[in-house]
Amino acid sequence: MEAKEQGLLIVLSGPSGVGKGTVCAALRKRDVPFTYSISVTTRPPREGEVDGVNYFFKTKEEFENMIKRDEFLEWARYVNHYYGTPRRYVEEQLNAGRDVLLEIEVQGALQVKKKFPQGIFIFLVPPSLKELEQRIVSRGTESRDVIHNRMVVAREELEMMKHYDYVVVNDKVELACDRIEAIILAEHCKRERMMKHYITALKEAE
Ligand SMILES: Nc1nc2c(ncn2[C@@H]2O[C@H](COP(=O)(O)OP(=O)(O)O)[C@@H](O)[C@H]2O)c(=O)[nH]1
Numbered sequence: 001m002e003a004k005e006q007g008l009l010i011v012l013s014g015p016s017g018v019g020k021g022t023v024c025a026a027l028r029k030r031d032v033p034f035t036y037s038i039s040v041t042t043r044p045p046r047e048g049e050v051d052g053v054n055y056f057f058k059t060k061e062e063f064e065n066m067i068k069r070d071e072f073l074e075w076a077r078y079v080n081h082y083y084g085t086p087r088r089y090v091e092e093q094l095n096a097g098r099d100v101l102l103e104i105e106v107q108g109a110l111q112v113k114k115k116f117p118q119g120i121f122i123f124l125v126p127p128s129l130k131e132l133e134q135r136i137v138s139r140g141t142e143s144r145d146v147i148h149n150r151m152v153v154a155r156e157e158l159e160m161m162k163h164y165d166y167v168v169v170n171d172k173v174e175l176a177c178d179r180i181e182a183i184i185l186a187e188h189c190k191r192e193r194m195m196k197h198y199i200t201a202l203k204e205a206e
């Protein structure tokens with residue numbers, strides 16, 4: 001008898017500059033078998049970002065047409081730009097039994113929680129707010145004004161931690177990855193998930 005698991009929807013959020021991108025890149029190197037959803041955004045590409053790899057970069061009009069056609073699982077406006085998760089790819093991957101990781105901000109995560117209450121919601125936090133600002137400054141991709149706006153939003157976002165199932169401190173990247181891997185491993189072993197599959201498998205074997 002084989003207990004085949006369904007894919008898990010994993011949502012990772014956290015304030016700008018906390019290290020979401022860095023931690024996801026480190027998880028990729030570990031060959032953790034996630035499917036990473038690629039978001040659509042109206043934000044201009046940063047140096048080194050590639051269309052279709054980091055994001056699908058679209059105009060405001062293109063984005064708004066995608067909203068009208070109901071092509072997003074969730075979407076939000078964040079610091080003057082639109083960001084959204086294309087629905088179809090995520091649904092296909094979950095149905096194929098693959099875990100899908102969404103790296104999205106809080107408003108979008110709350111929309112996903114309504115549609116997928118069984119999702120796993122992880123909030124990445126910095127060791128301190130001072131360290132957070134330093135990371136955004138040292139990344140060197142944002143102007144002083146944008147950094148100020150992002151710090152204002154970051155303070156509000158930290159309040160939203162209460163909507164998440166898990167909080168992971170990104171003190172050291174490898175430790176943060178260990179924690180995320182541990183959470184996902186444990187979630188795969190959850191009794192209610194396993195029981196559902198065993199009951200299905202038992203019924204099929206009857
Ligand atoms: N709701 C939503 N947020 C997204 C999506 N893609 C990225 N984001 C979030 O948008 C915020 C800004 O992303 P970005 O401009 O790449 O900056 P950075 O993540 O701070 O480096 C981050 O909190 C991302 O997690 C998406 O598809 N939907």
Ligand SMILES: Nc1ncnc2c1ncn2[C@@H]1O[C@H](COP(=O)(O)OP(=O)(O)O)[C@@H](O)[C@H]1O
Nearest residue numbers: 016017018019020021022135139170171172173
């Ligand atoms: N654990 C960490 N310790 C020190 N610096 C980090 C850590 N995680 C990320 N950084 C640095 O912080 C900056 C912001 O990280 P990034 O992944 O771009 O954040 P986000 O995607 O959350 O906006 C980058 O310069 C990155 O190298």
